[in-house]
Amino acid sequence: MxxxxxxxxxxxxxxxxxxxxxxxxxxxxxxxxxxxxxxxxxxxxxxxxxxxxxxxxxxxxxxxxxxxxxxxxxxxxxxxxxxxxxxxxxxxxxxxxxxxxxxxxxxxxxxxxxxxxxxxxxxxxxxxxxxxxxxxxxxxxxxxxxxxxxxxxxxxxxxxxxxxxxxxxxxxxxxxxxxxxxxxxxxxxxxxxxxxxxxxxxxxxxxxxxxxxxxxxxxxxxxxxxxxxxxxxxxxxxxxxxxxxxxxxxxxxxxxxxxxDLRSTMKHLAELEQYLLQKLHEKLSGILHLNSRAATKIPGIVNIRFEGVNNELLVKKLADHFAISTGSACSSSKPSHVLQSIGLTLDQVRSSVRISLSRFNTRDEIDLFIDTLTR
Missing domain, CATH: 3.40.640.10 (Type I PLP-dependent aspartate aminotransferase-like (Major domain))
Known part of the structure; x- marks a missing residue:
């Protein structure tokens, strides 16, 4: 996993x-x-x-x-x-x-x-x-x-x-x-x-x-x-x-x-996030949309939507190998109030997922994720 x-x-x-x-x-x-x-x-x-x-x-x-x-x-x-x-x-x-x-x-x-x-x-x-x-x-x-x-x-x-x-x-x-x-x-x-x-x-x-x-x-x-x-x-x-x-x-x-480890953790998360976004843009640019601004955000939290893809079905499809989420773990049964508050439609909310990285994640893990996502 x-x-x-x-x-x-x-x-x-x-x-x-x-x-x-x-x-x-x-x-x-x-x-x-x-x-x-x-x-x-x-x-x-x-x-x-x-x-x-x-x-x-x-x-x-x-x-x-x-x-x-x-x-x-x-x-x-x-x-x-x-x-x-x-x-x-x-x-x-x-x-x-x-x-x-x-x-x-x-x-x-x-x-x-x-x-x-x-x-x-x-x-x-x-x-x-x-x-x-x-x-x-x-x-x-x-x-x-x-x-x-x-x-x-x-x-x-x-x-x-x-x-x-x-x-x-x-x-x-x-x-x-x-x-x-x-x-x-x-x-x-x-x-x-x-x-x-x-x-x-x-x-x-x-x-x-x-x-x-x-x-x-x-x-x-x-x-x-x-x-x-x-x-x-x-x-x-x-x-x-x-x-x-x-x-x-x-x-x-x-x-x-x-x-x-604050400085090294911040650097690692920022570099890992940049690598993830680069790979996503290379493979899925036609349906990929970012829900947050790259600057002025917590490093390592990436909220994206794949146009026309249901987020619940995607999370379930990946669940045997990857843990990602559709939003907050504390309100998992409801469409995200955060995404609705920034102006997304319900359809856009329902095609959005959150990928949140840690100091222990690696580029190899991201490569495996992108490979599985694009099969």
Missing amino acids: IYFDNSATTPVHPEVFDAMLPFFKEEYGNPSSKYYTLAENAKKAVEEARFHIAELLKCDPDEVVFTSGATESNNMVLKGYLDTRSGVRIITTKTEHPSVLDTAQYLESHGVKVHYLDVDTYGFCDVDQLDTLLESDHHLKTLVSVVWGNNEIGTLNDLSTISSICAKHGVSLHTDATQVAGKVEIDLSSQVITFLSLSSHKIHGPKGIGACIIKKDALGIRTKLTPLLHGGGQEFGYRSGTLNVHNIVGFGKAAEIAKR
């Missing part, structure tokens, strides 16, 4: 697997316990992982809050921000991950004011519309939630401009950075981003662990959020529950590797 669905999940890096193993067998302590060696070792391992994630994102370690993944982080921010403030509105985009869109729609059904920003034909959100909306209704507290890199078409929103607009209007900004971590440089020390969500399993770490970065203010005071989970007060009071130490260790190791 050749795996080209890395936007859905990635294989665990061998170094990550090795780092996790002792915490299944020998180092099984609870980091919330006190004094004895097993507990202290677990606590130290958690803090080391927190440090490596902070290094990858350029934030403070105590701004890293462990969750079960980006879906929980997104829910925690949108619901928790609302619960601690009155008169809150949410501004988001039409191409967010379902864990943001469905949460926003849930809150909207309970009376919260929600605006959905338009996107252009490449999926970039309308920053002028954002600026105009923030000029209005100054009496409302606002949370802006804009995905950094789209999981289906790879579009990279201009977070620098968006964060500047939010800073100008004094509003909080949340971004789902699940797809960009480890593939794009992130520097939270230079951008006014209040909340950031990510998942370990997108950077060759284990599933079931992620983080919500909750930035402190200029005075070092923690941002208020009502927790989704109350209990023992773990994770600085934001997320109660016994810490998932083995997965946290794996996440930390994956972040350490992602930072160490």
